[in-house]
Amino acid sequence: MTNEELWQTALSEIELSISKANFITWFKGTSILSNKDGHIVVGVPNGFAKEWLENKYNLYILRAIRNIQEEVKSVSCTISTANTEDSTQKEPLVDAISAPKKVFVKESAKFFPGQENNLNPKYTFENFVVGGNNELARAACFAVSQNLGQIYNPLFIYGGVGLGKTHLIQSIGNEILQRDPSSKVKYIPSEKFVAEFIEAAKTGKINEFSQCYKQIDLLIIDDIQFISGKERTQENFFHIFNHLSQSNKQIVLSSDKPPKAIQILEERLRSRFEGGMIADVSKPDFETRVAILKKKAMREGLSIDDESLGFIAGNIKNNIRELEGALNRVAVSAQLSKKDLTPTYIASILGEIISSGKKKGITYKHILKTVSGFYDISPDELIAKNRKQEVVRPRQVAMYLMRSELQYSYPGIGSKLGGRDHTTAIHAFDKISKALKVDDKLFEELTSIKDQLYSIV
């Protein structure tokens, strides 16, 4: 057993016997430096940890270690000044002082991972349909494109899949390039950023990697939530982020949830994400959906009447990508079958996509199972006759979902959940509907419950 394994095993035992806050405070950055003649030397990051571990936790540590290696007799601590970070990966030592530069314009400095900016020219502000759901986000993006790096830095856009985040943030890049083709703009999805970082780490080119990102005027990172849990990447990104924001370079990020809901994100990154402007795009309303379809139809040269567009918009509510997909599907089938586009015909084509919940064969049992699983209670408790605090909210969520996803009748919901009155179900539905509008956390919860719900079938 190596020292590292020994320490990890011991730590996992110590963790059980002391509080989490204490564990993190005192055992962070510790390691076994040597293990000789029954004496173990633990390296600690500072004098406080040394005093505390030697005087207060000595017994815990010794006991934990002796459970693994009986021959160990004593443990002592020493402050290890050895840099935990690999010193070779630090930036090369530069001169202590340098001249502040007058202007930052450099003629087409070389970009390391390829010069392409990854922007798709079809995403522009002109062809973005504005509605109540995305007004704020669009205004923020447009403002940023007019005053790069001056206001709202970073700009953080979040919203569900297929609601136009990518379109919006790429529009900023395209707008900038249109005005000044020499600007350095980079759009990159975060998983690609991570992949590039890993590649750079593998070939030992982390410095070049950071350097090349530090020269960018506008950095757009899509789906930043995928950076969660990748600590080294986060750290490197943190430095790039700092560098850019300090030199007033614009950063634009998008994610499927607000910064505070992204899991395993370092606090310092989170607070920086929240430091600029946060705007959300939500699901489009009916009018916006019709407007999107009209614009799309016009672009594709389709002749389709308002009634049919209204029918498609009325049935596909959640996702703009699906909406456009549906229109494509309608257009292609109409072309092939040479039939006129009428609502009945469209309904027959789109039958499979519309009301996908029912179609996928989800029943109320699935809902109960998913909801109880999500809130970590047993399905029986949802049905049981009690009003315990921790069960009430999940039960209401279940009722809400049965109504909204399966269109159950209120009396039906009541009887499925332990013979409750239909007014209870009505109350639950109203309550959750109202809470959804104000409670972001609940909204997140429902979104992930729905995700789970549709993925189990």
Add this chain to the structure above:
Amino acid sequence: MKLICTQENFKKAIYSCERMVSKQNTLPILNNILFEAQKNKLSLSATNLEIGVQAKIGAKVEKEGKITIPARIISNFSNNLPAGENISLELSGQSLKIKSGAMKVVIKGLLADDFPLIPKKKADSLLEISGVKLKTVLSRVLTSVARNEARQELTGINLILGQKELFFASTDSFRLAEERLVLDKLSVNKENYEIFSTKNGSLIIPSATLAEISRIISGDTDTPVKITIEEGQIFFELENIIIVSRLINGKYPEYRHIMPKEYKTRIVGEKGVFQSAVKMASIFASGKTGEITIKIDAEAKKVLVSSMSQDTGENSTELNFDITGPSQEVVLSSKYLLEGINTVSTSKLALLINSESTPLALREINEQTGEVLEDYTYIVMPIKN
């Protein structure tokens, strides 16, 4: 715990400790100050696990004991205490009862058992610096410390233990301040010092620690500050206060080779006059860096400080300074120059220039002899055109 102490001592001890508490909430006890009564002494301790401070004051102790009290509350209490009356402290359960004259306070605390142990120093002290001297040195070098945490090592102050001299230096990579202290004028523990200077001659001390020390050193009485260095940590002892801080890991950038050994042109003049000329120019300075131009005309014996902005207007001031060496013209950041001038403590100063693209320096002038003093140097890079 039961004791009586003077209000002056009490306030002083709270003042020394109140800022050292942690701002994070992982361990709530780190927001507290530890009160410990033992053998005619009341000791107060506080720490944020990077810096720890312990202040001891004399007290009439009737019963020993200890408790921790939220720093914010006790410091607000101490600041609002009307002067005069002695203070009596008494522990009752998990609360501290405080009485002063007609006022009574009960503050809820936390058990002292969970309070971190402040590291005790093991080695003998290395050297001793006069408090007043240290305070001036610190006020100078703290100006140039990098605020940005991107480069950890620059957020601290570099202390170099040289053979004959001690150097304090700081830089944020645009300007640099260095103060030299000659060892012969300090009281030094020779043996320990030799061992240290050969083994580990360069340390980085967190600027927060030094800012706190500079705050605690009172300017009116000159008490010596003892400095002790151990592995990874440094101790400062003032009269009744001991401060321990971690050192920053890492290597401070080599800066000595950037400092010019000689300067071609030198101007000497009143600090106040120069300061107001630069300040005036900074109003019209252009660009984010606040560019101003200093033009030295050796033939006409004139120094011209000027600035021009397309938006606001322009300004120029002519100075009658002593000039030695050839004519020069440099463009500088007014902010960095002004902050440098502010650190000069003599009534006259010298500006030393080599060329428009090499570092220029500010130095002090001996009040009596008029010589240029070389102990303190503030260096700024000119702006490249």
